[in-house]
Amino acid sequence: MNDIKITPEIVKEHGLTEAEYDRIVSAMGREPNYTELGIYSVMWSEHCSYKSSRFHLKKLPTEAPWVICGPGENAGVIDIGDGQAVIFKMESHNHPSYIEPYQGAATGVGGILRDVFTMGARPVANMNALRFGEPSHPKTKHLLAGVVEGIGGYGNCVGVPTVGGETNFDPSYNGNILVNAMTVGLADKDKIFYSAAAGVGNPVVYVGSKTGRDGIHGATMASAEFTEDSEEKRPTVQVGDPFTEKLLIEACLELMATDAIIAIQDMGAAGLTSSSVEMASKGGVGFELNLDKVPQREANMTPYEMCLSESQERMLMVLKPGREEMAQAIFEKWELDFAVIGEITDTGKLTLTFGGDIVGDMPIASLVEDAPEYERPYTPTPTRPTADVPAVNDLNKAVMDMVGGPHLCSRRWIWEQYDHMVMGDTIGRPGGDAAVVRVHGTDKALAISTDVSPRYCFANPVEGGRQAVAETWRNITAVGGMPLAITNCLNFGNPERKDIMGQFVGCLEGMGEACRALDYPIVSGNVSLYNETNGSGILPTPAIGGVGILKNADARATINFKAEGDTILLIGETKDELGASLYQKQLLGEDSGMPPHVDLTIERRNGDFVRALIENGQVSTCHDLSDGGLIAGLADMAIAGSMGASVTLNDDQPLHVSLFSETQARYLISADDATAEDIRREAKDAGIPVTILGKTGGKCLNVNDGTIDIAMSDLTSAHRDWMPNFMKNAS
Amino acid sequence: MKSAVIVFPGSNCDRDMAVALTKITGNKPLMVWHQETDFDTVDFIALPGGFSYGDYLRCGAMSAKSNIMKEVIRRAEDGVPIFGVCNGFQVLTETGLLPGALMRNANLSFVCKDVKMTVANNDTMFTADYAEDEEILIPVAHHDGNYFADENTLDTLEGEGQVAFRYNEDINGAQRAIAGITNKRGNILGMMPHPERMIEPALGGSDGRKLFTSVMNRLS
Amino acid sequence: MKARIHVTLKNGVLDPQGKAIEHALSNMGFGGVDEARQGKFIELELSETDKDKAHENVDAMCRKLLANTVIENYSIELE
Amino acid sequence: MKARIHVTLKNGVLDPQGKAIEHALSNMGFGGVDEARQGKFIELELSETDKDKAHENVDAMCRKLLANTVIENYSIELE
């Protein structure tokens, strides 16, 4: 295969520009052969090199006293005290999931799990952030059904609970769905594993599944726009084997309990190539690999195929010399392949041999550091004029349509297909704000949430970026958690377009501001660009995954009303902020105006106040307000508590504003009368806006003495049934 | 009470079972790897949930042929109480220790949720602490929990009081809403729901505890 | 030698997958499907060259692992 | 008319089930199985009596539902 002559067409097929090719030739001092070209092309792909995003990512805040390891490793690591660390990351599997929803989503889960356990963590929770096209699009049902089945199929089998996520529908995702998966793991702080290879002569070891011809060109595919004929690229789909992944987790953790491992890295996108290049590059060493030793699933595989294969459930390690036998025994016990495939050299090169010949010889530094970095030109998203958002005639119907519609209805149909309880520590199940998972064997718990409001990011990227970070912070706060750090998955269109790049830059600016103001750094993340079909891009979707800690898992809040006759309070002020709201988009079919403003000082002040109430046991019922505003939050709490509520809204604004405005930094809480009065006083003293809205109880959701009056039974069934009805007969 | 939890490749509720046994009986169970051929004498053997061998071919089929199951079968014959949950139940039917088979859920989807069920027979060593016809809330999490047996077998099961638990709603298409059954002798229980996941209020309830205390009381 | 094994559900055993196929086909507008049954198809590559021995062997595999004879039938073809 | 449909994984596509079967058979002491692949076998009872029409119909069913043509092949026999 290496006899193939490199032509401009071949270079182009590999997704490289002429200028990039020239750069390769000068780095190598000669023309690359076919295998080498393949390796350069994946290493320099958008997916692996972050060539369009790196420049801007550098501006994000990544440090805090509790951060043990920020971006750059397989996942981020934070300290949660008592010698324990949390390791987490989020990653996209958008393109493969569109082509084959079950396997695409399944292997997405597999990949993100490996990123986390490769650092020494036992995975304890999975999350998923999903975006689909409009419900009426002919592919939506099929894709949603397949993706959910795939996420469940993998996560359930591996035995890691899938505890939450988010699900949105919008026409901009018709041809580019988003499947972002997040894994959270726990490790001992002094037992964290990194990927930097070291020690000339040390063995390089391959473990896990055999290598087949799966997903060759996957990384380059994830870096290219979709066109009509990409549905032809089908054989690149990889099939996941969660059973093998489960064995791999156990075997790796067992080996990690010894002192045999110097460095370890999963084989993700671009498989063997990117893992070995990254390990060597981080350690400043060379790798010599004998491809004959690579465990192979199929006959006659070429070096090119072996280097670029994206077969799943594989890891690469550097072991201390002399530990091979012990390590091999562990992997054999778990019935997994184990092979010493090479060793560390001092050449600074990646040298590949096959059948006795050298089939590749490339300077590691050039594969990584010489990768192009583009400061792509961009135009900031123009500021929108404010919008005047009118009232609708029938408020009862408006509430029913929203709460019982695609955007706000219950996601139970999804999470009931996920084992969200395995491992026995899920104490905050899906359906609430953040998911809550106990730190096994302690009184502590992790709070986890994924959020972003693409509508806002589209209307005003800076505000949208701030809001996405703030919303995870708020969701964690609403269960009583102290938010600690975030991961992200930045899903955007084609960065070569100035307006898209403007969205990217704007969102990052907003995210950075929010992280700084909330002491909530970014410790890991992933970028997915070119989410575009025939020139029409997705809404900018920087999904944020936040992690926080509850020191005492018993002091936490849930969204369900607990008792009839409790007082309902609103913390925070409601402003006239219906621009880019769900109300405007869903009921009026319009999208204009500025999204709600995120005032980070107020965000922090209100949140800290609410969290303290939960921590000291005054409040155990709390829900933050987001899409759909106050009435949506109130409906959630009433439905979850199986009881009604009666409230009065008289804040000098039109009722539709009070009901549906999406002003940020707001929480609804409920408590018995005496506690509620205490809280009201404390809030007043602290200068925090607080309103007593009304009482829980009854069989209806009642606003302003019957202006809105909906039977809870109707509201509950509308909320519960939209998705199962929609998904009936999906295939 | 000294117990053992059998661990197959792909078991994933083995730790949950061990935690429940430790919390309720006060003793840490012995964890026994599927390749073992023998293990210490114990009073109680649990086959945990999970996806042994990935649930490939048929759930529980490959585990049923493992070394350790020969020993488990021998001890079952000696009268040692054997308790299979979810995948463990599937293993028990695949070995023939319990009659019938567990097929794909009728709607083909995995289902994970709390389910109301009824204690159909509280006169077994596993259910004695429950009241007659007690309604309890226990989670399920399975893809293949659709219990099937031919009519004769079903009649026998019912006639002999071998149906231990019944779902109060149809969640997987199981014949006669069967959620759990015992063998004729009464020392083997297999059930799809996970009592080990319902042993403290923080997890959503404690209805699963009585299953373990029933066995404990019987053995003491 | 290659063994082709069909594992099908016995008569009278409910077949959730088959039922779901029937349902889905009719929802998709494919009429005229009176019944659907789903089984497994397993192919084994054998090193054995003697047909009788191979058959005996594969039959044992089916009885002991590949089929659950409580609910399933199997058939073997060798080529 | 009866349609017998075999759905098998395309060449080169990982078959975790087949791999596990291989493993289990060898653990159980059945030697000489070089490879195992698992597929689906679907039988449809059709009211259609015209063979060509039936074939056309079943082919559409396979493409749209019964097989995942991204990773699977299918073959149809009518009788």
Ligand SMILES: Nc1ncnc2c1ncn2[C@@H]1O[C@H](COP(=O)(O)OP(=O)(O)O)[C@@H](O)[C@H]1O
């Ligand atoms: N894809 C999904 N997987 C699991 N849980 C989900 C998914 N989508 C939504 N959920 C759950 O549904 C609930 C509501 O989601 P969402 O409206 O996004 O919450 P919030 O507005 O509080 O961020 C949350 O508990 C969330 O975890």
Ligand SMILES: [Mg+2]
């Ligand atoms: Mg929330």
